[in-house]
Amino acid sequence: xxxxxxxxxxRRPEVARFIxxxxxxxxxxxxxxxxxxxxxxxxxxVFSRADIAHHAxxxxxxxxxxxxxxxxxxxxxxxxxxxxxxxxxQVIVVSGSLAEEDALSEGWLLLREPFTGDxxxxxxxxxxxxxx
Numbered sequence: 001x002x003x004x005x006x007x008x009x010x011r012r013p014e015v016a017r018f019i020x021x022x023x024x025x026x027x028x029x030x031x032x033x034x035x036x037x038x039x040x041x042x043x044x045x046v047f048s049r050a051d052i053a054h055h056a057x058x059x060x061x062x063x064x065x066x067x068x069x070x071x072x073x074x075x076x077x078x079x080x081x082x083x084x085x086x087x088x089x090q091v092i093v094v095s096g097s098l099a100e101e102d103a104l105s106e107g108w109l110l111l112r113e114p115f116t117g118d119x120x121x122x123x124x125x126x127x128x129x130x131x132x
């Protein structure tokens with residue numbers, strides 16, 4: 001798996017696009033596999049850091065959802081939540097911490113670790129236009 005580079009990707013517009021910000025490659029791979037298992041054909045771009053993802057999103061016209069393994073305050077500080085919303089997407093916080101439940105107050109979704117494919121299916125079914 002390679003990290004997104006910020007250059008434009010040619011893709012069909014009807015294909016869902018997902019962003020994953022996760023510093024640990026093994027967990028990032030698990031998230032990507034769960035997304036692809038649920039959404040089918042889709043574009044998934046993985047970034048190890050929020051600043052790299054934020055820069056790459058400048059080239060994107062749309063995002064279906066962003067799976068962010070970040071604390072609520074780090075998401076707010078990075079501005080990623082605004083970039084995702086401006087592109088029509090939903091923030092999904094990936095966390096093993098109960099403290100991150102307050103992310104729900106922002107209108108974000110929460111994927112608790114350890115997660116299963118069924119949990120990702122349930123979250124994606126809640127997105128506008130249901131990608132699965």
